[in-house]
Amino acid sequence: MGGKMASAMKRKCVIDVDIRHDSVLRVANATHTLCIANQRFSDAVKLSPHRINRSNAGGGVPFSKAFCETIGYAVEFMFGDVFQSGIKVITDFLYQKTLPADKMDSLLLRKLLDFVKDERRIKVYHEKLSGTELAVTLTNHLFGKLATLGSYLVDRCDAGEKEVECSCIDQSCETAGRYGDTSIGNIDVWHGDVDVLINNDLIVQHLKDPPRSRGENESSPGGQTPVEAKVNCSVLAGNPHITAQTTVFSFLQKKTHPERDHFLIPCFGVGNSTLVVVFYDSEHDVLLESTHIPLFRSSGCDEYEFNDTAIIVSWLTVNYKYLCSGVTEDMKSFKGDFFEDVREKMKIYEGELQLGNIAYPVWNVLKKSLQFSSFLEEQEMKLVAIIHREMREQGGIE
Template identity: 30%
Template structure:
């Protein structure tokens, strides 16, 4: 559980410039009298998903499929991926992890991993990352997603572009090798050049908070609005979840999803599956979280600007469709005449200050 001490959520700034100092909640241990971080099991907020897997794993005569269509499709997608899609995904990721632009890497991960685990295989890619119709890896498959305007938020507060937009928001960490930048400005992924996911922590938190408000606006019928957002690097991922109804912000540990040999880490894949299908598998905040009384403090920090977060849109207002405003000359200047014209400019005398000045 996180508590935000300071942030610039009241200011009109993009996610890339979001400032959000958040610390994990600590409590005094009854025996040692030392302060320790309050932790909850990842599965504790995905009880529906845990029960779904537990019921299906029982002996054949006792196992049962979920009655809800969405949950049933989610289970089918997980088993299909684990049984027949795992090796292909590993092969594609292994071949493209080195020497490809980060913009292409994000599409490869979205196409071969995220869309294979989610009930809906559709995803929206930030249009600044390209316009191709096929996966940039060697598989040549048609994308199940599309490029478009992935902006979200309100121009008066936090806003900006999401790398990938699904039922969750996804932020990919950029990897930059100064000696091998593409001509289009893309960042190349090079082993050994990676940065810790904590370098984009504030940006993901900002995206997670805005996305939760958007989902509440889009789906007020949801039982809860504990909405996840994902941060992904070359081999690790982290999940942030914000509940805008209860002002509770959660942060997972960083989880390895890809080994140095290019093999997918199955426990992390199951965790990713739970997150991508949270509409059917997430049970919301726990009793312990609620009883702790710990809030993120976001609603207190933004004061009257909170009403703007209730109105966030996708796509965002046109004034925030890009991360940075590019400088231009503006409108074409008008031709005009001097207020006072002299017949012979050669007869003009030097300017003189008036006596009163």
């Protein structure tokens, strides 16, 4: 009897999973790019460890003025190695064609499969969007759709009374976001606002100096369009605010959720039609930067499909609480040297960071009292009298 029930349940799972063969192939190929250990495979998504050479993390500096000089190690890891739990969920499903027995894994997998089937297209003039507009649009159409909960906060600066709007072309598009306080940190160390905060769990931040794809100002090899071309330069060098935000948020998550198995916390960096994921582990002091992944693939006039690899990476990252396995033992050897850089302020990073209600210094608007002598007061009165006299005499001459 038990065997028949198990078979029936298995058949039911197979029937419930309605996904086309071409979609299975695309998901498999995209997942493969996160796992393949082949230096010659140019589309492989890798992780590069970095160490901090110098920074101003020990001062009360806002993210907008963060300085962080990083140096990359001469080693790379595969992206999939920090998401072993998530990779297993996908691979087991693709191999067996059945949903996981675990309810959360099943929910997460359905989120991915539903997106792949129905929601992968977007109409947008992405080249004309500001950094924050791009972050909001991607959160609304990609990251939020793949998360267990799609609600998010957008930096309230300059928001006024307006509601959050998506910058896609679809006039009927609705958003699950609202403007609010996205500040994190402590005024005595790195602190400030982030563009988008998803469920208080994940930062989405635009890149101030996005990497330029091959083909942006010249024809791309192989007939690639600019949105499909691959980029290979480091984003950390030109975007120290991303390092600062990711590092602060990792310590904050460690303080808020000490019960978690690990504290490798990701941050989405978006810009120039590419996606990058930066990680920091505040327990093992490991800083990682992912390969830059093309976000879009053209599918018509001002219409794009999200890149298959970008979808899988986004799904894993936005659900990192469930799908991320943390740094491997090999990764722990490549320290980020942040602990050493801020040893005098380490207590603040470990115990005094906060989410929201960051009180910003107001040096620029400090009201100063004016001091002057009785001599100057007397001379000023004489000068005023002289000015009035001369003006009257000038008027009389005219």
